[in-house]
Amino acid sequence: MPFIQLKNVNYVYPVREGASLKAIKNLSLSIEAGEYVALTGMNGSGKSTLAKLLNGLFKPTSGEILMDGVSTADEDKVFDIRRRVGMVFQNPDNQTVATIIEDDVAFGPENIGLPRDEIISRVDEALAAVGMSEYRKRQASALSGGQKQRVAIAGVLAMRPDVLILDEATAMLDPEGRDEVLSVVKRQNQNGVTVINITHSMQEAAMADRIIVLRKGRLAIDGAPAQVFSSGALRSCGLTLPPAAQLAAELKAEGFDLGAVTDEASLVEGLCKLFK
Amino acid sequence: MQAVQIKNLSYSYSKKTPNEKLALDNIDLTIEEGSFVAIIGETGSGKSTLLQHLNGLIKPQDKKRSCVVINGMSATDKKSLRRLRFEVGMVFQYPEYQLFADTVEKDIAFGPKNMKLDPDEVSQRVKRAMSVVGLDYDEFAQRSPFDLSGGEKRRVAIAGVIAMQPKILVLDEPVAGLDPTGRSELLSLVKKLQKEISPTVILVSHNMDDVAALADRVIALKDGKIVADGTPKQVFSDRRLTKAIGLDVPTAARICDMLAERGVSLPRDIITMDELKSALLALLSKDAPLNADQPLPNIPIPNDGGAADV
Structure with missing residues (x-):
């Protein structure tokens, strides 16, 4: 069975009195454990909505999302799903909760009530995985954008997630910071973590095993990079x-x-x- | 006429503390009116500090030694500071975060109103700014800027700056975070703004392809110093320089280097994909296939020029 399964998912935002916006329309797809998927599409195509649906921040208006067989709409399992599906967002400046880096990475494990020794070992491991061990006692505010995003990824990794979702996590970084983050992500994928990278950058999308393109909330293209790029279909999705x-x-x-x-x-x- | 004249400009953050950091190191810089200048350099190289001197957000620390003159007005002169700020339009990174009014029209009108223009003039300028950035007045003027898409919000923010009709337009990474369509629309908009409203454009970008396509002058900063200054062709085709200062080169130049390593020699001053395409077509269209015994049609690769590490 695929690790992530979407069955006829719809999601509607209530905009204001009487008005609503259909952000995801009848979307069905599945993602296997260990895949590296790039999710792309124009602004407003539904990418970020989909990401929030995947980790249970949003519940489908209709249809169903199964994460390792568990429905994201299952209230009893929502914390388990959020632990298993970690997200890193766009802005490096508003994802830290603590002043000192190791405290920030420890925030997740502390919240699920792990014993102290376990927390320490997870923080060590997560910081090492993103190459930030030597910065553990430093202040998060003194880091570069790329370093902040690596710390944000470490915070997710400390929860030992099955899926890592990056929601335009490199958009605000300079080329150096972007390369740092992408190489950390690549390594996690090689270690078996399923990666979903939401991006506008086709160079970044080309690094994935599979590219999924959304257009106006619907699935428009789904295939390997070579296939997607040669199909000529990207342009109709507002992409280049x-x-x-x-x-x-x-x-x-x-x-x-x-x-x-x-x-x-x-x-x-x-x-x-x-x-x- | 000189739009920007900077002499001996140095600036340190946290001056006289153990954390003192030199952000600008003795910068000398003149920018002619009518030029499109790209400022490039890594994060922390001093780009933003330099930009903030252009409209007096940061004042020179050493007022005796340094001098910053914009369109003939000194940035240290309190009397002309207000006018100077009207003449230098700053579009910061993610300018849509600075939207605040409840309608698009009010947001764009904020700058011109502050210039104490009469209401008719303000409303004319709002309309013109909206039309230049491609936002239909009837459709958008009364909408809340917060209900718009990312690309639209950014155009509202830019309209708010150009409604002041600045003579110098400064943009810090204007396309960051936009989708490919939004990017190309915004970049053509910047070209159009230069023609119609702000003759001098100063653009900060990390995208060397955009720099090669748009700018007529590139200034590279590193550790607060200017380490390269010239046309995009001059700067990017000098691989010894780009390598020495760790500068990214445009995609086309990088592909030329990769081909050179494999024995396919192309002119070293190729910096855009269009130029690369023509050069490749010229090579490919030759009747005889190329081989090692045949002299290559283009300039040889100097040994010291080796391919840039990418």
Whole structure:
């Protein structure tokens, strides 16, 4: 059975008296344990709503979401689901609850009433996993954006989650900070954590095993990066190809087929084959 | 005419404490009116500190040595400070967080009202600003800015700045967080604003592809110093420089370097994907396939120029 299963999920926001906004429309999909999924789409396509549905912050208006077989609408299991599905949000400045970094990472484990020794070992492990051990006694406010996001990820990892959802977690970072965060995420995925990265950046989406594109709350495209980029369907979703894939598509239109291009390395590979 | 004249500008945070940090180190900088300047550099390189000097949000610490003159007005002169702030429009990162009024119209009118313009002029400016940023007056003027989409909110915030018709428009990462459609719309908007309202544009960006496509001058900061200054072609094609100062290069330049490592030589001054495409098509369209014995059609790669580490 897939780890995450969405069955005909709808979600409607009440906007004001009498008005409502359908953010997710009849969405069905499943995600296996250990997958690295990029979730993308224009602003307003329903990405963030979906993320909040996945960890039980929102309940489907109709339909059902099963997380390892447990419905997210099950009130008795909601804390268990939030522990198992960790989220990191966009703004590095408003996700810390404590002044000192190790206290911040300990916040989750403390809340579920773990014994002190267990908390300490989880904090050690989580900080090591994001490469922030040496900063444990420092103040969170003195960190760079990328470091703050790594601490936020450590706070999630200390809960030993099955799924890590990043909601545009790199959007406010500079290129260096973005690379730091993405390499931490990649490593967690290699350790078996299911990753769902919500992003506008097609370069980032290209790093995933699978890209899911939403358009106006509906599933528009679902496939491997090479497949999605060559399908020509991204444009109709208001998205653009990453620069390397765009160039490959333009060269193909001129009669030069480079094969599947998702990133700069595969573009160079394709070109070198043509030049041989 | 010079829009910006900066001489000997240094600035330290937490001055005279153990945490003192030098953010700007003896900056000399002149920006001509009508130019589109991109300021690049890592986080902490001094970009924001420099920007905040441009409209007097931060005043030079050493008033005797340093000088910041904007359109002929000194940033240290209290009498002209108010006018100076009207002439330098600042669009900070995530400007939509600064929206506050209950309608789009009131939010955009806030700046021009503060300039003590008469009500007719204010309302004209609001309408013009909305039309330039592509927000239909009838549709949006009376809506709450908080009910709009991210891209729309940002356009409202920018309209609020350009309604003051600043001569210099300063934008700090204006496309951060927007989806690809929003990005390209906003970047073309900035070009349009330069033509129609603010002749001088100063843009802070981490995206070297945008810098290569838009700017006619690039200024790179590192540790509070200017470490590169020239046209995008000059700065990005000098790989010894970009490597030495750890500067990212545009995607097209990075692909050229990767190809060079594999023996495919392209001109080293390629910085946009369009240029890369033409150069590749020229190579690919040659009848005979390329091989090692054939001289490559373009300039050889200097040994010391090696590919940038990416």
